[in-house]
Amino acid sequence: MIPRLLTLLPCLWFAAAVSAQPFSDGQRPSVRLPEDPAALIAVVGQQRILLADLLPKVEAKIAEVTKRAGQEIPEAQLEIAKVNLVRGLLAQSIQNKMMREAFLIDQMGTEAADKRAQADAKLTSRARMMFHESQLPDLMKQYETTDRNVLDEKLREKGTSLASQQREFVDMMLGHLYIRDKVDREPKVSISEINDYYQVNRDEFLNPTRARWEQMSVLFDRFATAEEARQAIEAMGREAYFGGNMQAVAREKSQEPFASKGGLHDWTTKGSLASSALDQQIFSIPLNEMSEIIKDTDGLHIVRVLEREEAGVTPLSKVQDEIREKIRAEKIQQSQVEVMEAMHKRIPVWSLFPDDTPGANPLPTSVSRLQ
Incomplete structure (x- = not known):
């Protein structure tokens, strides 16, 4: 068909x-x-x-x-x-x-x-x-x-x-x-072509420092005093620490936008957070440990970093299949352009x-x- x-x-x-x-x-x-x-x-x-x-x-x-x-x-x-x-x-x-x-x-x-x-x-x-x-x-x-x-x-x-x-x-x-x-819908792509593409387009495979974490927060505008806000975050911290389930506590009591997802933040690059205090802590504290209370202009927070990757270049071995498909697509596209150009010269219009x-x-x- x-x-x-x-x-x-x-x-x-x-x-x-x-x-x-x-x-x-x-x-x-x-x-x-x-x-x-x-x-x-x-x-x-x-x-x-x-x-x-x-x-x-x-x-x-x-x-x-x-x-x-x-x-x-x-x-x-x-x-x-x-x-x-x-x-x-x-x-x-x-x-x-x-x-x-x-x-x-x-x-x-x-x-x-x-x-x-x-x-x-x-x-x-x-x-x-x-x-x-x-x-x-x-x-x-x-x-x-x-x-x-x-x-x-x-x-x-x-x-x-x-x-x-x-x-x-x-x-x-x-x-x-x-x-x-x-x-040709299946053009051959050699190892040397893949390596050349990797070297020429190396910036394409640069990875910034990034992290995934859990977060519990209380916002100052939800409380009458800063002390009440601190008492609330401390209570959440104790419950999460002794209960062992930070996401459950965050889902029930946290006041930040990701609370409904258990406070789980997916991969985020360093320097992209609006809160510099959170950004600094997330990219410095030990993995899988609850942080101290972090204060910024909006409120008080406790985080636990689940994964963190330092900046670097993705090895060729991990991206060679991706590069092969890109080169193959480029060859197909170029072949189509050449066919169309030849056709325009061949057929009078x-x-x-x-x-x-x-x-x-x-x-x-x-x-x-x-x-």
Whole structure:
């Protein structure tokens, strides 16, 4: 089954397009959208993208925003919004089709056009079958229907359709196959690479002095006098010392924020505490022994340090697996970048917004008329 991430990608790009605001209020975009929905707005290899392919999503999003705002969007802002939305959707659509084209070229090489068309049809048919087997049931579950006609109606309300969902899935499916074939998902990482990373990024493995401790506290603002506060903390100290369970006493009687957790403070670095008196004691007294009463501006405290680690560098032996995974992830990411760069050089693209796609050419009038 194709990873669910594939079905989420258009949503992520769509959200990015909505948030893009390259023009100031009242300023018209430098590139206007064609008035004819059937106008060609991009050519990717041998595939075409029409404005009508993207407009339903654009109009649905604008209708959603208008309804939420409870008022009509001014014409100038509406034009800017449409351009932004089309640009975001077009950039993703171009990339999907580029990957599909690259995959077909890899499969067919220099075969004749008719052979390539046959291969395209065969692969498309398989991808459509996968859509019906894996994606269609999920869509029906999402929209709570088992009727395809009802599903199609609900999708159209969102600016898409069952046919559109299928076309997008086919493009992404073939693109996924292209990336899968080109990118090594399990690149080898040598010991020398791990050691080099450790030496270069040594600061990443520095550990500050830190400690874990238990604490009981009384706060001055809870008592009429300082003496009453001292009597209370002394009583808590005796109960914990002779009863042997400091956390139980803290949970019942302590007045500090961690009382409900038995006064247990997890790993905390030296110098990070607001109370300098507590900080000094926690990082100096012997382990597993109750402290004397510690006074600061807020109140009186008794602590017992459970663990303390001095500052130092984590040994390579403890982090080599972590480093290996980081290097592997970097190699995969770099391989993906290289594959995409090579694809951009390999597949010719003409776009109404060439700046949004690396290596794309402006869409000439002569091409836009090839309807």
